[in-house]
Amino acid sequence: MSAFYKGAYMGKLLRVNLTDRTSSVEAIPEEWFKKLLGGRGLAAKYYYNEIGPEVDPFDAENKLIMMSGPLTGLTLPAATKFQFSTKAPETGHYLCSNSSGRIGTQLKKNGYDGMIIEGKADDWIYIKITADGVEFCDARDMAGENTDKVLEKLYKAVGSNRAGALAIGPAAEKLVRVSYVCVDTRAFGRGGGGAVFGSKKLKGVVVYGTGEIPAADPEKLKEIQKGTLPVLRETRGNHTKYGTAQYIQPINELGCMPTRNFQTTHFEGGDKVDHNFFYENYKISNYACDKCPVACGSVGEVKEGPYKGSKARTEYENIGLLGPNCGVDDFAAIIAANELCDKIGLDTMSGANLVALSMELFERGLITTDDTEGIEARFGSGEALLGMLRLIAERRGIGELLAEGMKGVEKARPEWKPYIVHVKGMSPAAYDPRGFYGHALTIGTSSRGACHNVGGWTIRDELQSGKYDRFALDGKGELVHTIQNNRAYIDSLGICTVVRGSMDFRANPHGETMFAATGYDFEPELMEIGNRIYNLERVILNREGIDRKDDILPDRFLKEVVPSGPIKGQQLTEEMYNRILDDYYSSRGWGKNGIVPDTAIDKCGLKDLTA
Numbered sequence: 001m002s003a004f005y006k007g008a009y010m011g012k013l014l015r016v017n018l019t020d021r022t023s024s025v026e027a028i029p030e031e032w033f034k035k036l037l038g039g040r041g042l043a044a045k046y047y048y049n050e051i052g053p054e055v056d057p058f059d060a061e062n063k064l065i066m067m068s069g070p071l072t073g074l075t076l077p078a079a080t081k082f083q084f085s086t087k088a089p090e091t092g093h094y095l096c097s098n099s100s101g102r103i104g105t106q107l108k109k110n111g112y113d114g115m116i117i118e119g120k121a122d123d124w125i126y127i128k129i130t131a132d133g134v135e136f137c138d139a140r141d142m143a144g145e146n147t148d149k150v151l152e153k154l155y156k157a158v159g160s161n162r163a164g165a166l167a168i169g170p171a172a173e174k175l176v177r178v179s180y181v182c183v184d185t186r187a188f189g190r191g192g193g194g195a196v197f198g199s200k201k202l203k204g205v206v207v208y209g210t211g212e213i214p215a216a217d218p219e220k221l222k223e224i225q226k227g228t229l230p231v232l233r234e235t236r237g238n239h240t241k242y243g244t245a246q247y248i249q250p251i252n253e254l255g256c257m258p259t260r261n262f263q264t265t266h267f268e269g270g271d272k273v274d275h276n277f278f279y280e281n282y283k284i285s286n287y288a289c290d291k292c293p294v295a296c297g298s299v300g301e302v303k304e305g306p307y308k309g310s311k312a313r314t315e316y317e318n319i320g321l322l323g324p325n326c327g328v329d330d331f332a333a334i335i336a337a338n339e340l341c342d343k344i345g346l347d348t349m350s351g352a353n354l355v356a357l358s359m360e361l362f363e364r365g366l367i368t369t370d371d372t373e374g375i376e377a378r379f380g381s382g383e384a385l386l387g388m389l390r391l392i393a394e395r396r397g398i399g400e401l402l403a404e405g406m407k408g409v410e411k412a413r414p415e416w417k418p419y420i421v422h423v424k425g426m427s428p429a430a431y432d433p434r435g436f437y438g439h440a441l442t443i444g445t446s447s448r449g450a451c452h453n454v455g456g457w458t459i460r461d462e463l464q465s466g467k468y469d470r471f472a473l474d475g476k477g478e479l480v481h482t483i484q485n486n487r488a489y490i491d492s493l494g495i496c497t498v499v500r501g502s503m504d505f506r507a508n509p510h511g512e513t514m515f516a517a518t519g520y521d522f523e524p525e526l527m528e529i530g531n532r533i534y535n536l537e538r539v540i541l542n543r544e545g546i547d548r549k550d551d552i553l554p555d556r557f558l559k560e561v562v563p564s565g566p567i568k569g570q571q572l573t574e575e576m577y578n579r580i581l582d583d584y585y586s587s588r589g590w591g592k593n594g595i596v597p598d599t600a601i602d603k604c605g606l607k608d609l610t611a
């Protein structure tokens, strides 16, 4: 090992081949850590090298790339994040996905920064990774089982519920393109990564390690960790009390809540689905990702009525999309639908948006009860919400088509395009872009489709910084570009974005924490590295045929005026959107066609990495 590996990095990658049931260990070039940090940056680099544009998501040549960051597993708050990359069944393109859970920490305790799983098994298996090595285990008895049951069996297989585990549900086995990967108590939710596991007949992975994760200066890290606690208590109290559900009320009042398949932006039943209503009637406990003092997770339980006994980990996005976007104001039904998705392995967000689409089609008479196996798929019906989610997960009736995702539906039924809401195949999170023009650019230019996380969450800046009017066009290109770079390096470090401020990992970071962790001075480079990672992702997307045409928002957002609510009459026209898109490309140094030119590749230090 060179002097670079004083701490935090293990320097090794575990490669597992499902076809011939072998594994090997290889060194990760030191230069890649220096230039791309780890996590999302390194996963993108392996994707660039190993998954070509010709590979279909369900080919044996598609791979499951998983990388921790340098801070993953260290004694720091919320240093629990882990990154996943694959070719996404939902979009057909590059996917990056970020999750908490113990898997990254446990892999590092076994001496690996990450792993790549490739090939295809001939029957259902799970992988067990411990100090004894890699074992390929029979999982035929797990086939058809829900994620919670699979997780239990995986923890049992290594004799510890402190192990890290990945599991898929029945929806992923049926290759539903919006199925997720369960990661302990969290998820790789978007993009349909679960279906890639399903295509490889991989039901789960469990990792348990006993080694130490080194740090260059453990005493300094402890001091930094101690200093973050009062900051988090002061700034993240509402996260602890209400979780992300706290955003439902303000977003609805601002007129930005997707309602009835994004047809309008204010939900009249908002006070029945907000954080206060949840807190008073359903919240039973908090839950936290590993070592996180914020514990922003909220568990809700239904105590009476038809959904009695349902229990789920509710989040803003799940509530907004299963609730208002399906017209449902019954919180008990939202919890039941959330629980159903978690267990059968369906991404709550994309699953909810597909149900919302089906409800609009039903109400317009474009599908009938003949297509829905008798379900009256009307907005507002909790029963229909749960029934349609089951149809999608089981590929029954119209669910067979919906299970192909928005892109698949649009390809099969182009005449439904006005009602199909997606960018690059991924449907949006619970913010209507007609209410925040920076957010419009975010979902248009996100590296994985209509995603507010990867694309850069601009909403706080657009509302609270005093620097931007949410309906202004000027400055939005630079804003989105900066936030995207910030998020790209945060996702590469291995910490949660919610706590980043407590360690000064903002747009002008100081590198004290990174120096204490690794012994290498990244300080002046973190934002540059974020920029490099975002450009690398765009180079991959360009190689897969993505350019300006794919950054354009769906008709619903650019051709329809908001018909009701606080921003009634608001319209983001195609001309306005094209203006901010030009502004964004120019601030990134990309061509007007959305392609990264050689000059930009050179400038951000990607030339060697993409040679």
Ligand code: SF4
Binding pocket: 078, 080, 100, 287, 288, 289, 292, 293, 294, 295, 296, 297, 496, 497, 498, 499
């Ligand atoms: S802030 Fe929330 S999401 Fe982030 S690590 Fe803590 S519990 Fe997990």
